[in-house]
Amino acid sequence: MSTTQPTKTILRLELPTDPRWVNIAEKNIEDILVDHAYCEQKAATSGISLIVKYPDKTRLVEEMTDLVAEEWSHFERVLAELKKRGYSLGRNRPDEYVVQLTKHIRKGDKRERQLMDHLLVNALIEARSCERFKLLWKNIQDEGLQKFYYELMVSEAGHYVSFVKLAKEYMPVEEVDARLKELLAIEAEIIRNLEPRPDRMH
Numbered sequence: 001m002s003t004t005q006p007t008k009t010i011l012r013l014e015l016p017t018d019p020r021w022v023n024i025a026e027k028n029i030e031d032i033l034v035d036h037a038y039c040e041q042k043a044a045t046s047g048i049s050l051i052v053k054y055p056d057k058t059r060l061v062e063e064m065t066d067l068v069a070e071e072w073s074h075f076e077r078v079l080a081e082l083k084k085r086g087y088s089l090g091r092n093r094p095d096e097y098v099v100q101l102t103k104h105i106r107k108g109d110k111r112e113r114q115l116m117d118h119l120l121v122n123a124l125i126e127a128r129s130c131e132r133f134k135l136l137w138k139n140i141q142d143e144g145l146q147k148f149y150y151e152l153m154v155s156e157a158g159h160y161v162s163f164v165k166l167a168k169e170y171m172p173v174e175e176v177d178a179r180l181k182e183l184l185a186i187e188a189e190i191i192r193n194l195e196p197r198p199d200r201m202h
């Protein structure tokens with residue numbers, strides 16, 4: 001393993017993606033790009049939802065404003081990769097991984113605790129996406145896409161860190177660390193039980 005291991009050193013994911021995923025993913029590059037475009041759209045949409053739900057949290061509003069712009073620029077870049085290859089956006093399909101993970105945001109709880117859950121779930125989606133981009137960057141044959149996935153890997157790793165930091169801004173550090181540990185275990189369990197999809201990012 002190389003030293004550039006965001007999955008191990010920063011992201012703390014407990015279960016690595018089966019490395020064979022990338023080989024089959026490359027054969028489905030149109031589906032992967034379409035699914036990826038919607039991942040970026042959902043990341044932007046989720047940032048907007050947080051702004052609308054917590055307008056009183058100034059730091060959150062500022063950081064989400066930057067994040068939404070960045071995710072939207074990722075969306076534009078994926079659209080351009082589709083266009084380059086003569087593909088169109090295609091339709092959105094439900095992301096079972098995100099659906100299952102989002103169920104662990106505790107509803108009806110203290111407002112800050114709910115916010116913490118939301119931020120940590122977003123952090124884990126960023127972490128898993130980053131891990132998948134790393135696999136694509138290291139293994140895909142297409143040189144243009146290698147560079148593209150490398151840049152996205154770096155960007156999403158930064159988002160993971162920002163989400164965890166933001167959670168610590170609004171809730172005690174120990175509580176955030178404990179909840180992150182629980183959610184990391186939950187995330188690994190979800191990945192373990194999901195049927196691997198060579199045409200999806202997750």
Ligand SMILES: [Fe+2]
Binds near residue numbers: 156
């Ligand atoms: Fe993104």
Ligand SMILES: [Fe+2]
Binds near residue numbers: 156
């Ligand atoms: Fe992101």
